Amino acid sequence: MTEMLSMSNNAPLFVGMMLLKLAVVFGVTMGIVAYATWVERKVIGHMQTRLGPMRTGWHGLLQPIADGLKLFFKEDIIPTQASKVPFLLAPMMILIPALITIAVVPFGPDVTVKGFLVPLQITDLNIGVLYILAMAGLGVYGIVLAGWSSNSKYALLGGVRASAQMISYELAAGITIIAVFMLSETLSLREIVALQSGSVIDWYVFKQPLAFGLFLITGLAEINRTPFDMPEAESELVSGFCTEYSSMKYALFFMAEYANMIVIAAIAATLFLGGWSGPLPESLGVVNLLGKVFAIMFFFIWLRATLPRVRYDQLMQLGWKVLIPLALANLAVTGLVVVLQQ
Amino acid sequence: METIFFYLVALVAVVSGFLVVRCQSPVNSALALVNTFFCLAVFYVMLYAPFMAAIQVIVYAGAIMVLILFVIMLLNLGTEARKRYTHGVVWAAIASLLVLVNVVFFIKRGRVTGAEGDITDYLIKTEGHTELIGKALYTEFLLPFEIASILLLVAIVGAVILAKKDV
Numbered sequence: 001m002t003e004m005l006s007m008s009n010n011a012p013l014f015v016g017m018m019l020l021k022l023a024v025v026f027g028v029t030m031g032i033v034a035y036a037t038w039v040e041r042k043v044i045g046h047m048q049t050r051l052g053p054m055r056t057g058w059h060g061l062l063q064p065i066a067d068g069l070k071l072f073f074k075e076d077i078i079p080t081q082a083s084k085v086p087f088l089l090a091p092m093m094i095l096i097p098a099l100i101t102i103a104v105v106p107f108g109p110d111v112t113v114k115g116f117l118v119p120l121q122i123t124d125l126n127i128g129v130l131y132i133l134a135m136a137g138l139g140v141y142g143i144v145l146a147g148w149s150s151n152s153k154y155a156l157l158g159g160v161r162a163s164a165q166m167i168s169y170e171l172a173a174g175i176t177i178i179a180v181f182m183l184s185e186t187l188s189l190r191e192i193v194a195l196q197s198g199s200v201i202d203w204y205v206f207k208q209p210l211a212f213g214l215f216l217i218t219g220l221a222e223i224n225r226t227p228f229d230m231p232e233a234e235s236e237l238v239s240g241f242c243t244e245y246s247s248m249k250y251a252l253f254f255m256a257e258y259a260n261m262i263v264i265a266a267i268a269a270t271l272f273l274g275g276w277s278g279p280l281p282e283s284l285g286v287v288n289l290l291g292k293v294f295a296i297m298f299f300f301i302w303l304r305a306t307l308p309r310v311r312y313d314q315l316m317q318l319g320w321k322v323l324i325p326l327a328l329a330n331l332a333v334t335g336l337v338v339v340l341q342q
Numbered sequence: 343m344e345t346i347f348f349y350l351v352a353l354v355a356v357v358s359g360f361l362v363v364r365c366q367s368p369v370n371s372a373l374a375l376v377n378t379f380f381c382l383a384v385f386y387v388m389l390y391a392p393f394m395a396a397i398q399v400i401v402y403a404g405a406i407m408v409l410i411l412f413v414i415m416l417l418n419l420g421t422e423a424r425k426r427y428t429h430g431v432v433w434a435a436i437a438s439l440l441v442l443v444n445v446v447f448f449i450k451r452g453r454v455t456g457a458e459g460d461i462t463d464y465l466i467k468t469e470g471h472t473e474l475i476g477k478a479l480y481t482e483f484l485l486p487f488e489i490a491s492i493l494l495l496v497a498i499v500g501a502v503i504l505a506k507k508d509v
Contacts, residue, residue: 085370126470130396137404141376144408148369148415160416163408170404187472 005116013114021122029102032293033258034064040301047305068251076247079151086149091245091252094142097135098259104128105266106190108276108285120276120285121190128189129181132267133174136222140166142256143224143241150244158240161312166222168319173218175327179211179334180204180271189270197277205272210330212272214323216296219264221319223257226304228315265296348388355381368414372407379403390463393472 007014038053038060045052053060078087108120125131140163147159183204184192196202205212221228237243242253269275269292276285310318358381361374379402386395461474479487 083367083369086373089373125392127392127396127472130393130400134396134399134404137400137408140404140408141373141411144411144415145369145373156415160412163412167405167408 003116004110005113005118010114010116013116017113017118018122021120025102025107025122026099029099029259029262030255032262033255034068036258036261036297037067037254038064039297040304043298043301044305047302071247071251074247076249077244079244081151082244083149083151086145087244088249090142090146090149091249091256092142093145094139095252095256095259097138097142098256098263101132101135101263102266104131104189105270105289106193106275107289109282119190124188124190126186126188128192129177129187129271133170133177136166136170136173139222139260146245146253147241150241152244154237155241155243158237158243161237162224162241165224165228165315165319168316169218169221169228169323172319172323172327173215173222175324175331176211176214176218177271179208179327179331182331182334182338183207189275193270193275193277196274197282200274200278203272203274203278208272208330208334210326211334212268214327214330215268215272216264216299218319218323219268220300220303221315223260223264225257225261225300227307227310229309261297261300262293265293265300268296269293344388348385351381351384351388355385369411372411372414375410376403376407379407390466391471393475 003009005014005017041063042052042060053063056062056066078084103122104125106119106121106124110117110119112118143162143166144159147155147157147162150156181187181192184195186192186195192204196204220226242250245253266289269289273292274288275292276282276289278288280288280291355378358374358377362371362378365371365374379398383395383398383403386392386398466474
């Protein structure tokens, strides 16, 4: 019986493995963030019978690097009337919660290193799902602060809209997820994946189809993407909360948007689509997870190319009068079924 | 190791608590308060109460402080609020110092390790902190729980009625 590697049985190896996992997960996430921008421009381009970026590298493959370098060397402007501290903090406060949420997403089965079991997950919190909700709640600050501290009316309007939107949709997302862990009877993402690992039929998407749909919609709204990209509705608000930002700070907002997209896709894949388990064999766990994440991200990009932006009042009505009642009904039905099954 | 970490987080908590009262702009104060709440959540984790930590972040840092921040931002309290409340700082300092002495005195006098209850370390490790809270909440303390939910319902209805007047 191999032991789980921990701080108490082999401290140096534990710290080493932890750092390695952190570096790999961070590197892969940032890589996906960079190339998600390229994929998004390419996919939307082809959907609109354009070519998208073509100039830098083969089919524009070097475009993310060129963009990154360009933003890095641009002048960093801080408006004189801005509140300095919140203005500087806001881009970080939006990116960091997005990145640290990925820590609880399991990406493969346990592997054995030097006689110890190492889980392929940065940390398995037994409150994993709550941790995700908590970090989603912290993400609001970045947007609110960016909007307010810029001292510009467009930024402020964008910030207020975004936070109202995020608070309302967070509620619906939370209620939706409760239905999942009523079935799983655990909050740990690792165990939720294990419960779905039997076959494809065991995925929670088949037991909770409504919850899956609701989670994707509320997820889209929470990360402020089309059709819910009210905060940065450029036809009315210039660029929303990040209007006054430039250079790397602007790039951080951009990265946060794509990091959030990865997070929502990874959580949806883990909670509803069996995470790293299936359809390919266990040893290809990472491929399974990444495949599902990419599929969901492609779906998000596809939506962006297809749907127009909804009006703000429609957005709020959809959230409070349709999604939350549906989520509550789903919760009640799930509860009833769980009780009757016992 | 854990002690060093505790002092580190405690330092951050105390410094941000100090910043709450010292910051010039109310928004910065609110941000410092968020940071203090976050440090408290870290303490809950260190006390093997991860559920409390998550609730602390979700409810206080994620919901209540966002609303407070909203109010501050939309009222746009500038520095004039600060000028109005700068009298009596010395007396406030003396009073809080006395409270601190009092607290330290009682902590020193009491048994810091606490009394042994039904919920032991072993039970938390085997059954899980969240499960224990859930069981206690829905069996032993069901009546207070239901009363609290009715209270919240009344508050929601009250909020709806208050907001409805304007429409």
